[in-house]
Amino acid sequence: MGTSVFYFVATLSVIFSLMVIFSKNPVHSVLYLIVTFFTFTVHYILLNAQFLAVVNFIVYMGAIMVLFLFVLMLLNLNKDNEPLKSTLVKVVGVIAGCCLVVTLVGTLKATAISDPVILRNPNLGLVKNLGKELFGPFMLPFELCSILLLSAMVGAILLTKKEKV
Amino acid sequence: MDIAFVIEKFVLVAIIFGISLVIAMYSTYAERKVAAFLQDRLGPDRAGPFGILQPLADGVKMFMKEEIVPSNASKWLFMVGPGLAMLTACIGTAVIPWGSPIAIGDRIIPLQVADINVGLLYIFGVVSLGVYGVMIGGWASNNKYSLLSAIRAASQNISYEIAMGLSIIALLLVTGTMSLKEIVDGQHGWRWNVLYQPLGFLLFMICSFAETNRAPFDLPECETELIGGYHTEYSSMKLGFYLFAEYINMFVSAAVMATLYFGGYNYPGMDWVLANTGPVIGPLIGTGVFFIKIFAFIFFFMWVRWTIPRFRYDQLMHLGWKVLIPLAIANIVVTGVVIAVIEGF
Known part of the structure:
Protein backbone atom coordinates (compact mmCIF):
# COMPACT_ATOMS: atom_id res chain seq x y z
CA MET A 1 0.00 0.00 0.00
CA GLU A 82 7.42 39.31 -23.45
CA PRO A 83 10.83 40.19 -24.89
CA LEU A 84 11.60 38.17 -28.03
CA LYS A 85 14.41 35.72 -27.54
CA SER A 86 16.98 35.50 -30.33
CA THR A 87 17.87 32.19 -31.98
CA LEU A 88 21.32 32.33 -30.42
CA VAL A 89 19.83 32.38 -26.89
CA LYS A 90 17.60 29.42 -27.74
CA VAL A 91 20.55 27.39 -29.13
CA VAL A 92 22.65 28.19 -26.07
CA GLY A 93 19.77 27.15 -23.85
CA VAL A 94 19.36 23.81 -25.61
CA ILE A 95 23.10 23.07 -25.39
CA ALA A 96 23.18 23.95 -21.67
CA GLY A 97 20.17 21.76 -21.02
CA CYS A 98 21.75 18.82 -22.87
CA CYS A 99 24.96 19.21 -20.84
CA LEU A 100 22.93 19.06 -17.62
CA VAL A 101 21.11 15.92 -18.79
CA VAL A 102 24.42 14.22 -19.71
CA THR A 103 25.90 15.07 -16.31
CA LEU A 104 22.84 13.82 -14.45
CA VAL A 105 22.66 10.56 -16.42
CA GLY A 106 26.40 10.04 -15.91
CA THR A 107 26.14 10.52 -12.15
CA LEU A 108 23.14 8.24 -11.91
CA LYS A 109 24.98 5.53 -13.86
CA ALA A 110 28.03 5.89 -11.61
CA THR A 111 26.09 5.27 -8.40
CA ALA A 112 25.21 1.69 -7.72
CA ILE A 113 21.64 1.00 -6.79
CA SER A 114 21.84 1.38 -3.05
CA ASP A 115 20.29 -0.87 -0.50
CA PRO A 116 17.32 0.74 1.14
CA VAL A 117 18.53 2.68 4.15
CA ILE A 118 16.96 1.39 7.33
CA LEU A 119 16.95 3.96 10.08
CA ARG A 120 17.95 2.81 13.52
CA ASN A 121 15.10 4.90 14.86
CA PRO A 122 12.07 4.97 12.51
CA ASN A 123 10.66 7.96 14.39
CA LEU A 124 13.69 10.11 13.68
CA GLY A 125 11.56 12.60 11.74
CA LEU A 126 9.41 13.52 14.73
CA VAL A 127 10.15 16.89 16.29
CA LYS A 128 11.61 15.70 19.57
CA ASN A 129 14.06 13.22 18.02
CA LEU A 130 15.07 15.55 15.23
CA GLY A 131 15.73 18.37 17.71
CA LYS A 132 17.90 16.11 19.88
CA GLU A 133 19.92 15.06 16.83
CA LEU A 134 20.33 18.62 15.55
CA PHE A 135 21.34 20.12 18.88
CA GLY A 136 23.39 17.09 19.94
CA PRO A 137 25.78 15.39 17.47
CA PHE A 138 25.11 17.87 14.65
CA MET A 139 25.36 21.04 16.73
CA LEU A 140 28.29 22.61 14.85
CA PRO A 141 27.05 22.12 11.26
CA PHE A 142 23.61 23.29 12.33
CA GLU A 143 24.94 26.50 13.88
CA LEU A 144 27.17 27.10 10.85
CA CYS A 145 24.16 26.79 8.56
CA SER A 146 22.26 29.35 10.60
CA ILE A 147 25.20 31.76 10.46
CA LEU A 148 25.31 31.28 6.69
CA LEU A 149 21.60 32.11 6.45
CA LEU A 150 22.04 35.11 8.72
CA SER A 151 24.87 36.50 6.59
CA ALA A 152 22.79 36.00 3.44
CA MET A 153 19.98 37.93 5.09
CA VAL A 154 22.25 40.79 6.13
CA GLY A 155 23.68 40.84 2.59
CA ALA A 156 20.22 41.08 1.04
CA ILE A 157 19.31 43.99 3.29
CA LEU A 158 22.58 45.78 2.44
CA LEU A 159 21.89 45.36 -1.28
CA THR A 160 18.50 47.02 -1.00
CA LYS A 161 19.94 50.09 0.73
CA LYS A 162 20.65 52.65 -1.96
CA GLU A 163 22.82 55.07 -0.02
CA LYS A 164 26.41 54.25 0.94
CA VAL A 165 26.60 52.56 4.30
CA MET B 1 -7.83 0.58 11.54
CA ASP B 2 -11.24 -0.77 12.44
CA ILE B 3 -14.46 0.32 10.89
CA ALA B 4 -15.77 1.94 14.09
CA PHE B 5 -12.73 4.23 14.13
CA VAL B 6 -13.43 5.40 10.59
CA ILE B 7 -17.12 6.00 11.33
CA GLU B 8 -16.26 7.85 14.54
CA LYS B 9 -13.82 10.19 12.77
CA PHE B 10 -16.22 10.68 9.87
CA VAL B 11 -19.05 11.69 12.20
CA LEU B 12 -16.72 14.01 14.10
CA VAL B 13 -15.56 15.69 10.87
CA ALA B 14 -19.15 16.11 9.71
CA ILE B 15 -20.21 17.63 13.04
CA ILE B 16 -17.25 20.04 13.16
CA PHE B 17 -17.80 21.06 9.55
CA GLY B 18 -21.49 21.65 10.19
CA ILE B 19 -20.81 23.63 13.36
CA SER B 20 -18.24 25.86 11.65
CA LEU B 21 -20.63 26.61 8.80
CA VAL B 22 -23.52 27.41 11.14
CA ILE B 23 -21.32 29.59 13.33
CA ALA B 24 -19.98 31.41 10.27
CA MET B 25 -23.56 31.92 9.08
CA TYR B 26 -24.71 33.35 12.36
CA SER B 27 -21.53 35.42 12.70
CA THR B 28 -22.76 37.50 9.77
CA TYR B 29 -25.99 38.10 11.69
CA ALA B 30 -24.12 38.75 14.93
CA GLU B 31 -21.78 41.16 13.18
CA ARG B 32 -24.69 43.24 11.93
CA LYS B 33 -26.37 43.17 15.30
CA VAL B 34 -23.15 44.18 17.11
CA ALA B 35 -22.53 46.96 14.59
CA ALA B 36 -26.09 48.15 15.07
CA PHE B 37 -25.73 48.09 18.84
CA LEU B 38 -22.47 50.03 18.76
CA GLN B 39 -23.93 52.59 16.38
CA ASP B 40 -27.24 52.87 18.26
CA ARG B 41 -29.32 51.30 15.51
CA LEU B 42 -31.60 48.25 15.41
CA GLY B 43 -29.88 46.11 12.80
CA PRO B 44 -31.67 43.38 10.79
CA ASP B 45 -35.08 42.70 12.36
CA ARG B 46 -37.43 41.83 9.49
CA ALA B 47 -36.81 38.14 8.68
CA GLY B 48 -38.25 36.13 11.55
CA PRO B 49 -38.27 37.14 15.22
CA PHE B 50 -35.37 39.56 15.92
CA GLY B 51 -34.27 39.00 12.30
CA ILE B 52 -33.04 35.54 13.23
CA LEU B 53 -33.66 34.22 9.70
CA GLN B 54 -31.58 36.97 8.08
CA PRO B 55 -28.58 34.69 7.27
CA LEU B 56 -30.89 32.30 5.41
CA ALA B 57 -32.35 35.17 3.42
CA ASP B 58 -28.84 36.38 2.60
CA GLY B 59 -27.81 32.89 1.53
CA VAL B 60 -30.77 32.51 -0.78
CA LYS B 61 -30.06 35.93 -2.23
CA MET B 62 -26.44 34.93 -2.91
CA PHE B 63 -27.52 31.76 -4.71
CA MET B 64 -30.09 33.57 -6.83
CA LYS B 65 -27.75 36.29 -8.11
CA GLU B 66 -26.40 36.14 -11.64
CA GLU B 67 -23.09 34.32 -12.05
CA ILE B 68 -20.65 36.61 -13.87
CA VAL B 69 -17.19 35.71 -15.14
CA PRO B 70 -15.42 38.75 -16.63
CA SER B 71 -14.52 38.16 -20.28
CA ASN B 72 -10.82 38.88 -19.74
CA ALA B 73 -10.52 36.87 -16.58
CA SER B 74 -8.50 33.70 -16.35
CA LYS B 75 -11.52 31.40 -16.10
CA TRP B 76 -10.15 28.45 -14.19
CA LEU B 77 -8.28 30.45 -11.60
CA PHE B 78 -11.26 32.78 -11.23
CA MET B 79 -13.24 29.77 -10.06
CA VAL B 80 -10.43 28.18 -8.06
CA GLY B 81 -9.89 31.34 -5.94
CA PRO B 82 -13.05 31.27 -3.80
CA GLY B 83 -12.90 27.48 -3.47
CA LEU B 84 -9.34 27.68 -2.19
CA ALA B 85 -10.29 30.43 0.27
CA MET B 86 -13.06 28.20 1.63
CA LEU B 87 -10.84 25.10 1.76
CA THR B 88 -8.00 26.72 3.67
CA ALA B 89 -10.50 28.26 6.07
CA CYS B 90 -12.07 24.89 6.87
CA ILE B 91 -9.07 22.55 7.25
CA GLY B 92 -7.68 24.40 10.26
CA THR B 93 -10.33 22.85 12.53
CA ALA B 94 -8.85 19.34 12.08
CA VAL B 95 -6.25 19.57 14.84
CA ILE B 96 -8.18 21.57 17.44
CA PRO B 97 -9.15 19.54 20.54
CA TRP B 98 -12.79 20.34 21.18
CA GLY B 99 -13.11 18.62 24.52
CA SER B 100 -11.70 15.95 26.80
CA PRO B 101 -12.36 12.39 25.57
CA ILE B 102 -15.85 10.97 25.96
CA ALA B 103 -16.19 7.43 27.29
CA ILE B 104 -19.16 5.45 25.99
CA GLY B 105 -19.05 1.98 27.49
CA ASP B 106 -15.40 0.98 27.27
CA ARG B 107 -14.82 2.94 24.08
CA ILE B 108 -12.98 6.26 24.51
CA ILE B 109 -13.75 8.81 21.83
CA PRO B 110 -11.36 11.78 21.62
CA LEU B 111 -13.08 14.99 20.53
CA GLN B 112 -10.28 15.83 18.12
CA VAL B 113 -9.98 14.72 14.51
CA ALA B 114 -6.18 14.36 14.42
CA ASP B 115 -3.71 14.69 17.28
CA ILE B 116 -0.50 15.17 15.28
CA ASN B 117 2.70 16.04 17.11
CA VAL B 118 3.23 19.13 14.96
CA GLY B 119 -0.31 20.45 15.43
CA LEU B 120 0.76 24.00 16.19
CA LEU B 121 2.90 24.18 13.05
CA TYR B 122 0.04 22.68 11.04
CA ILE B 123 -2.19 25.56 12.13
CA PHE B 124 0.56 27.99 11.21
CA GLY B 125 0.92 26.36 7.77
CA VAL B 126 -2.80 26.53 7.10
CA VAL B 127 -2.81 30.19 8.07
CA SER B 128 0.05 30.91 5.67
CA LEU B 129 -1.81 29.14 2.85
CA GLY B 130 -4.89 31.26 3.44
CA VAL B 131 -3.55 34.09 1.34
CA TYR B 132 -3.59 32.03 -1.88
CA GLY B 133 -7.36 32.23 -2.25
CA VAL B 134 -7.18 36.02 -2.14
CA MET B 135 -4.12 36.24 -4.39
CA ILE B 136 -5.37 33.88 -7.07
CA GLY B 137 -8.83 35.42 -7.10
CA GLY B 138 -7.45 38.94 -7.25
CA TRP B 139 -5.03 38.16 -10.07
CA ALA B 140 -7.46 36.08 -12.11
CA SER B 141 -10.08 38.87 -12.13
CA ASN B 142 -7.82 40.91 -14.43
CA ASN B 143 -8.81 44.12 -12.71
CA LYS B 144 -6.21 46.55 -11.42
CA TYR B 145 -7.98 47.14 -8.11
CA SER B 146 -8.24 43.42 -7.52
CA LEU B 147 -4.58 42.98 -8.38
CA LEU B 148 -3.55 45.76 -5.99
CA SER B 149 -5.61 44.12 -3.29
CA ALA B 150 -4.01 40.72 -3.97
CA ILE B 151 -0.57 42.24 -3.66
CA ARG B 152 -1.51 44.02 -0.45
CA ALA B 153 -2.87 40.80 0.97
CA ALA B 154 0.35 38.95 0.13
CA SER B 155 2.69 41.48 1.69
CA GLN B 156 0.50 41.92 4.76
CA ASN B 157 0.26 38.18 5.26
CA ILE B 158 4.01 37.61 4.93
CA SER B 159 4.83 40.49 7.28
CA TYR B 160 2.52 39.43 10.09
CA GLU B 161 3.34 35.75 9.74
CA ILE B 162 6.84 36.45 11.03
CA ALA B 163 5.65 38.09 14.24
CA MET B 164 3.07 35.34 14.67
CA GLY B 165 5.69 32.62 14.29
CA LEU B 166 7.97 34.32 16.79
CA SER B 167 5.17 34.65 19.35
CA ILE B 168 4.44 30.94 18.89
CA ILE B 169 8.10 30.12 19.63
CA ALA B 170 7.82 31.84 23.03
CA LEU B 171 4.70 29.79 23.71
CA LEU B 172 6.56 26.60 22.76
CA LEU B 173 9.25 27.43 25.32
CA VAL B 174 6.56 27.46 28.00
CA THR B 175 4.58 24.40 26.90
CA GLY B 176 7.43 22.23 25.62
CA THR B 177 5.21 20.51 23.07
CA MET B 178 3.61 21.24 19.71
CA SER B 179 0.68 18.89 20.05
CA LEU B 180 -2.43 20.98 20.67
CA LYS B 181 -3.89 18.23 22.85
CA GLU B 182 -0.89 18.33 25.19
CA ILE B 183 -0.87 22.13 25.19
CA VAL B 184 -4.49 22.15 26.36
CA ASP B 185 -3.93 19.42 28.94
CA GLY B 186 -1.01 21.44 30.31
CA GLN B 187 -3.42 24.28 31.12
CA HIS B 188 -5.57 22.25 33.51
CA GLY B 189 -7.91 24.29 35.67
CA TRP B 190 -6.57 27.80 36.02
CA ARG B 191 -3.03 27.41 34.65
CA TRP B 192 -3.82 29.16 31.39
CA ASN B 193 -0.93 30.11 29.16
CA VAL B 194 -2.09 33.71 28.94
CA LEU B 195 -0.89 34.16 32.53
CA TYR B 196 2.64 33.13 31.53
CA GLN B 197 2.65 34.72 28.07
CA PRO B 198 0.60 37.95 28.23
CA LEU B 199 2.77 39.75 25.69
CA GLY B 200 2.91 36.68 23.46
CA PHE B 201 -0.88 36.49 23.52
CA LEU B 202 -1.23 40.16 22.62
CA LEU B 203 1.15 39.75 19.66
CA PHE B 204 -0.56 36.55 18.54
CA MET B 205 -3.96 38.21 18.68
CA ILE B 206 -2.87 41.26 16.69
CA CYS B 207 -1.36 38.98 14.06
CA SER B 208 -4.55 36.92 13.95
CA PHE B 209 -6.48 40.07 13.16
CA ALA B 210 -4.05 40.79 10.32
CA GLU B 211 -4.05 37.21 8.99
CA THR B 212 -7.84 37.04 8.85
CA ASN B 213 -7.97 40.44 7.09
CA ARG B 214 -10.26 41.83 9.76
CA ALA B 215 -10.48 45.52 10.61
CA PRO B 216 -8.32 47.45 11.47
CA PHE B 217 -6.16 45.40 9.08
CA ASP B 218 -8.69 44.93 6.27
CA LEU B 219 -6.60 46.80 3.71
CA PRO B 220 -7.05 44.16 0.98
CA GLU B 221 -10.74 45.04 0.84
CA CYS B 222 -10.47 48.70 1.68
CA GLU B 223 -13.50 50.04 -0.17
CA THR B 224 -12.52 53.68 -0.08
CA GLU B 225 -9.39 52.96 -2.13
CA LEU B 226 -9.96 49.68 -3.95
CA ILE B 227 -13.74 49.51 -4.67
CA GLY B 228 -14.21 46.02 -3.20
CA GLY B 229 -10.66 44.77 -3.20
CA TYR B 230 -9.95 41.26 -4.44
CA HIS B 231 -13.63 40.37 -4.81
CA THR B 232 -14.59 43.41 -6.89
CA GLU B 233 -15.35 41.25 -9.96
CA TYR B 234 -17.09 38.47 -8.09
CA SER B 235 -20.79 37.91 -7.91
CA SER B 236 -23.24 35.33 -6.65
CA MET B 237 -22.03 32.45 -4.49
CA LYS B 238 -18.37 32.95 -5.44
CA LEU B 239 -18.53 36.28 -3.63
CA GLY B 240 -20.47 34.48 -0.93
CA PHE B 241 -17.60 32.01 -0.51
CA TYR B 242 -15.10 34.79 0.02
CA LEU B 243 -17.27 36.53 2.59
CA PHE B 244 -18.06 33.23 4.27
CA ALA B 245 -14.39 32.18 4.36
CA GLU B 246 -13.62 35.33 6.33
CA TYR B 247 -16.11 34.35 9.04
CA ILE B 248 -14.88 30.75 9.16
CA ASN B 249 -11.32 32.08 9.49
CA MET B 250 -12.49 34.24 12.36
CA PHE B 251 -14.08 31.24 14.06
CA VAL B 252 -10.95 29.12 13.59
CA SER B 253 -8.59 31.78 14.86
CA ALA B 254 -10.86 32.41 17.86
CA ALA B 255 -10.71 28.68 18.56
CA VAL B 256 -6.92 28.63 18.17
CA MET B 257 -6.47 31.58 20.54
CA ALA B 258 -8.76 29.97 23.11
CA THR B 259 -6.84 26.70 22.75
CA LEU B 260 -3.34 28.10 22.94
CA TYR B 261 -3.73 30.82 25.53
CA PHE B 262 -7.07 30.49 27.32
CA GLY B 263 -7.04 26.86 28.33
CA GLY B 264 -9.28 25.36 25.64
CA TYR B 265 -11.90 23.26 27.42
CA ASN B 266 -10.30 23.76 30.85
CA TYR B 267 -12.03 25.82 33.51
CA PRO B 268 -11.62 26.24 37.26
CA GLY B 269 -13.38 23.52 39.21
CA MET B 270 -13.47 21.14 36.26
CA ASP B 271 -12.27 18.18 38.31
CA TRP B 272 -15.28 18.41 40.60
CA VAL B 273 -17.64 18.74 37.63
CA LEU B 274 -16.03 15.82 35.78
CA ALA B 275 -16.26 13.62 38.85
CA ASN B 276 -19.92 14.42 39.44
CA THR B 277 -21.47 14.47 35.98
CA GLY B 278 -20.33 11.24 34.38
CA PRO B 279 -18.14 10.40 31.41
CA VAL B 280 -20.32 11.95 28.69
CA ILE B 281 -21.90 15.06 30.19
CA GLY B 282 -18.69 16.19 31.92
CA PRO B 283 -16.55 16.51 28.76
CA LEU B 284 -19.48 18.11 26.94
CA ILE B 285 -19.66 20.82 29.62
CA GLY B 286 -15.96 21.46 28.91
CA THR B 287 -16.77 21.76 25.21
CA GLY B 288 -19.51 24.23 26.11
CA VAL B 289 -17.02 26.31 28.07
CA PHE B 290 -14.66 26.19 25.10
CA PHE B 291 -17.40 27.51 22.82
CA ILE B 292 -18.20 30.31 25.28
CA LYS B 293 -14.54 31.37 25.04
CA ILE B 294 -14.71 31.18 21.23
CA PHE B 295 -17.84 33.32 21.12
CA ALA B 296 -16.20 35.86 23.43
CA PHE B 297 -13.29 36.12 20.99
CA ILE B 298 -15.61 36.43 18.00
CA PHE B 299 -17.44 39.22 19.80
CA PHE B 300 -14.09 40.87 20.47
CA PHE B 301 -13.22 40.68 16.76
CA MET B 302 -16.48 42.48 15.96
CA TRP B 303 -16.15 44.98 18.77
CA VAL B 304 -12.71 46.01 17.45
CA ARG B 305 -13.96 46.22 13.88
CA TRP B 306 -16.66 48.72 14.74
CA THR B 307 -14.51 50.73 17.13
CA ILE B 308 -11.08 51.23 15.56
CA PRO B 309 -10.58 52.86 12.16
CA ARG B 310 -8.51 51.19 9.44
CA PHE B 311 -4.72 51.62 9.38
CA ARG B 312 -2.95 53.42 6.59
CA TYR B 313 -0.76 51.08 4.57
CA ASP B 314 2.57 52.46 5.76
CA GLN B 315 1.32 52.36 9.35
CA LEU B 316 0.48 48.71 8.85
CA MET B 317 3.98 47.87 7.65
CA HIS B 318 5.54 50.00 10.38
CA LEU B 319 3.56 48.20 13.07
CA GLY B 320 4.36 44.79 11.64
CA TRP B 321 8.08 45.14 11.09
CA LYS B 322 9.26 47.75 13.56
CA VAL B 323 7.02 47.13 16.56
CA LEU B 324 5.68 43.59 16.60
CA ILE B 325 8.78 41.69 15.43
CA PRO B 326 11.22 43.33 17.91
CA LEU B 327 8.68 42.86 20.71
CA ALA B 328 8.26 39.21 19.76
CA ILE B 329 12.02 38.63 19.75
CA ALA B 330 12.36 40.37 23.13
CA ASN B 331 9.55 38.15 24.41
CA ILE B 332 11.43 35.02 23.31
CA VAL B 333 14.64 36.19 25.00
CA VAL B 334 12.92 37.10 28.28
CA THR B 335 10.91 33.86 28.32
CA GLY B 336 14.05 31.84 27.63
CA VAL B 337 16.04 33.55 30.38
CA VAL B 338 13.25 33.17 32.94
CA ILE B 339 12.84 29.48 32.14
CA ALA B 340 16.61 28.96 32.33
CA VAL B 341 16.74 30.68 35.75
CA ILE B 342 13.77 28.73 37.14
CA GLU B 343 15.06 25.38 35.94
CA GLY B 344 18.55 26.25 37.20
CA PHE B 345 20.26 26.19 33.78
Missing part, protein backbone atom coordinates in the same frame (compact mmCIF):
# COMPACT_ATOMS: atom_id res chain seq x y z
CA GLY A 2 2.86 2.37 0.93
CA THR A 3 4.67 1.72 -2.34
CA SER A 4 1.63 2.27 -4.53
CA VAL A 5 0.90 5.55 -2.75
CA PHE A 6 4.51 6.54 -3.31
CA TYR A 7 4.32 5.79 -7.04
CA PHE A 8 1.04 7.68 -7.35
CA VAL A 9 2.41 10.78 -5.61
CA ALA A 10 5.73 10.52 -7.46
CA THR A 11 3.90 10.47 -10.79
CA LEU A 12 1.99 13.55 -9.72
CA SER A 13 5.24 15.29 -8.76
CA VAL A 14 6.76 14.58 -12.17
CA ILE A 15 3.63 15.66 -14.05
CA PHE A 16 3.29 18.91 -12.15
CA SER A 17 6.98 19.78 -12.42
CA LEU A 18 6.72 19.25 -16.19
CA MET A 19 3.70 21.54 -16.20
CA VAL A 20 5.86 24.20 -14.51
CA ILE A 21 8.12 24.21 -17.55
CA PHE A 22 5.49 23.79 -20.23
CA SER A 23 2.91 26.36 -19.17
CA LYS A 24 3.17 29.60 -21.13
CA ASN A 25 1.95 31.92 -18.40
CA PRO A 26 4.51 32.53 -15.59
CA VAL A 27 1.80 32.82 -12.94
CA HIS A 28 0.46 29.40 -13.95
CA SER A 29 4.02 28.08 -13.72
CA VAL A 30 4.32 29.28 -10.15
CA LEU A 31 0.97 27.77 -9.24
CA TYR A 32 2.08 24.41 -10.65
CA LEU A 33 5.29 24.74 -8.69
CA ILE A 34 3.23 25.22 -5.52
CA VAL A 35 1.34 22.00 -6.28
CA THR A 36 4.67 20.25 -6.90
CA PHE A 37 5.88 21.37 -3.48
CA PHE A 38 2.67 20.07 -2.00
CA THR A 39 3.40 16.62 -3.43
CA PHE A 40 6.86 16.85 -1.84
CA THR A 41 5.15 17.46 1.50
CA VAL A 42 3.18 14.26 0.95
CA HIS A 43 6.46 12.43 0.24
CA TYR A 44 7.89 13.61 3.56
CA ILE A 45 4.79 12.42 5.38
CA LEU A 46 5.13 9.01 3.68
CA LEU A 47 8.70 8.91 5.03
CA ASN A 48 7.34 9.64 8.54
CA ALA A 49 9.22 12.95 8.61
CA GLN A 50 6.36 15.05 9.97
CA PHE A 51 8.44 18.00 11.04
CA LEU A 52 10.19 18.32 7.69
CA ALA A 53 6.82 17.96 5.94
CA VAL A 54 5.20 20.77 7.86
CA VAL A 55 8.26 23.01 7.57
CA ASN A 56 8.35 22.42 3.81
CA PHE A 57 4.67 23.33 3.81
CA ILE A 58 5.17 26.56 5.75
CA VAL A 59 8.44 27.78 4.26
CA TYR A 60 8.10 26.81 0.61
CA MET A 61 4.37 26.82 0.02
CA GLY A 62 3.41 29.44 2.55
CA ALA A 63 6.22 31.97 2.30
CA ILE A 64 8.63 31.63 -0.60
CA MET A 65 6.02 30.88 -3.23
CA VAL A 66 3.82 33.72 -1.97
CA LEU A 67 6.76 36.04 -2.62
CA PHE A 68 7.33 34.52 -6.09
CA LEU A 69 3.69 35.01 -6.92
CA PHE A 70 3.83 38.53 -5.50
CA VAL A 71 6.75 39.51 -7.76
CA LEU A 72 5.23 37.89 -10.85
CA MET A 73 1.91 39.61 -10.29
CA LEU A 74 3.69 42.94 -9.91
CA LEU A 75 5.64 42.40 -13.14
CA ASN A 76 2.44 41.36 -14.91
CA LEU A 77 4.22 39.38 -17.64
CA ASN A 78 2.13 38.15 -20.52
CA LYS A 79 2.60 37.17 -24.13
CA ASP A 80 2.20 40.70 -25.54
CA ASN A 81 5.11 42.32 -23.77
